[in-house]
Amino acid sequence: MACGRRTPARDWEQLDMSTTETKEEAAPAPARRPLPRKTRVALSLAAIALLVSGVAYAVMSGRDVSTDDAYTDGRAIVVAPHVAGYVSDLDVTDNQFVHQGQVLVRIQCSDYLAAREHAQGALQSAQGQLAVAQADLELAKITYPAKYAATKAALTTERANLFKAQSEFIRQHDIPKEATTSHDIDFATASRNAAEGDVAQAEAESRMAKPVDLDIAQAQAHVEQLQGAVKGAQGDLDQARLNVGWCDVTAPQDGWITKRGVEKGDYVQVGQQLFAIVSPQVWVTANFKETQLTHMHPGQHVSIAIDAYPNLELKGHVDSIQAGSGGKFTAFPAENATGNFVKIVQRVPVKIVIDSGLNPKQPLPLNLSVEPTVELQ
Numbered sequence: 001m002a003c004g005r006r007t008p009a010r011d012w013e014q015l016d017m018s019t020t021e022t023k024e025e026a027a028p029a030p031a032r033r034p035l036p037r038k039t040r041v042a043l044s045l046a047a048i049a050l051l052v053s054g055v056a057y058a059v060m061s062g063r064d065v066s067t068d069d070a071y072t073d074g075r076a077i078v079v080a081p082h083v084a085g086y087v088s089d090l091d092v093t094d095n096q097f098v099h100q101g102q103v104l105v106r107i108q109c110s111d112y113l114a115a116r117e118h119a120q121g122a123l124q125s126a127q128g129q130l131a132v133a134q135a136d137l138e139l140a141k142i143t144y145p146a147k148y149a150a151t152k153a154a155l156t157t158e159r160a161n162l163f164k165a166q167s168e169f170i171r172q173h174d175i176p177k178e179a180t181t182s183h184d185i186d187f188a189t190a191s192r193n194a195a196e197g198d199v200a201q202a203e204a205e206s207r208m209a210k211p212v213d214l215d216i217a218q219a220q221a222h223v224e225q226l227q228g229a230v231k232g233a234q235g236d237l238d239q240a241r242l243n244v245g246w247c248d249v250t251a252p253q254d255g256w257i258t259k260r261g262v263e264k265g266d267y268v269q270v271g272q273q274l275f276a277i278v279s280p281q282v283w284v285t286a287n288f289k290e291t292q293l294t295h296m297h298p299g300q301h302v303s304i305a306i307d308a309y310p311n312l313e314l315k316g317h318v319d320s321i322q323a324g325s326g327g328k329f330t331a332f333p334a335e336n337a338t339g340n341f342v343k344i345v346q347r348v349p350v351k352i353v354i355d356s357g358l359n360p361k362q363p364l365p366l367n368l369s370v371e372p373t374v375e376l377q
Helices: 007-024 037-060 110-172 182-209 212-245
Strands: 063-068 070-078 085-090 105-107 247-250 255-258 275-289 303-308 316-319 347-356 369-375
Touching: 070 255, 110 182, 110 212, 275 316, 275 369, 303 347, 347 369
Parallel strands: none
Antiparallel strands: 063 369, 070 275, 070 369, 085 105, 105 247, 255 275, 275 347, 303 316, 303 369, 316 347
16 A cells, blocks of 8 residues: 555665764763862862861760859848947948948947946946955955954853852852851852853854854855956946947948848848848859769869850859759759659759959859850860
8 A cells, every 4th residue: 555655765764863863872972171279179178177077076075064054153141230220321322342341331329329338337336346345355354263263262251250250159158148248149149140141142152253264255255246247247338339339330241232222211120131242252053964974073174155245255163063963952852752753864053163254344243144164074
């Protein structure tokens, strides 16, 4: 059939096209131009730097530990008065820097001055009484022995008089009645009785004067009693003088006035908080995870970043590690002796002392957020 036959001309066409395509496929692609030498050097240096950075990061990443659970810490001393009274002068204001011994507040001390004068008078009175008692003691050491000796001598005399009266009494009764009179007998009897009474009185006085040591001891005890009274009066005077001195409330150390809660004219009580003084010494308290403490020890270098002052580059060192996690010293420590227990990574406070980088004109407030990085070596 005419439509199904292939002519020789068409066959030659197809053969020619196939040959052309084969030649095009077999022809090699044009060669690329090589990169410039500077470009190759730059790429090589970049690859080396990337490799060194990767190695350094791999080596150093395990030698530094950091935490954002950290804050500045320091001493905040509460200032309170020793005596009560009205504030007559207020010599400081908020956030003022004060020096140790500087007068901050003055309290009216008229009452305390009067109490001091009263205590002074009481002391002088007690000292006068003591002086009299001491003189009496020295006098007692002389008079009591002498009085006892006098009573003994008087007793001896009265006994002699009694013997004489007794002898006359016997003689008047022994002689014949014609040789005496009833008057003489009665007189002898009365004399004997009187002599017996005098002897009894002398014996009583001698017994009263005999405890010389006890009398002297009593005088000594009175002296000691008044010595105690003098010491008590001296203590009252010292306390009164202290109260007068405490009317001036002074700064216990250098620092900044904070949390001022007093005004001129206020009535303040003993121990009432007037304000707090923040000392210039500031450190960092960082709460590290317990797993970060494996190679940490005091003396290691620390880099400190402060959120409030990013321009400050602080350097410090680890001062000490608290002997207990923060959870141990809370008001209500966790009780783990139960059936349901969930392990929680504990945090341990670490004290970091700042060595350098502080700006003297820019003091660090307490409790600022910081991020310390400890170099573990």
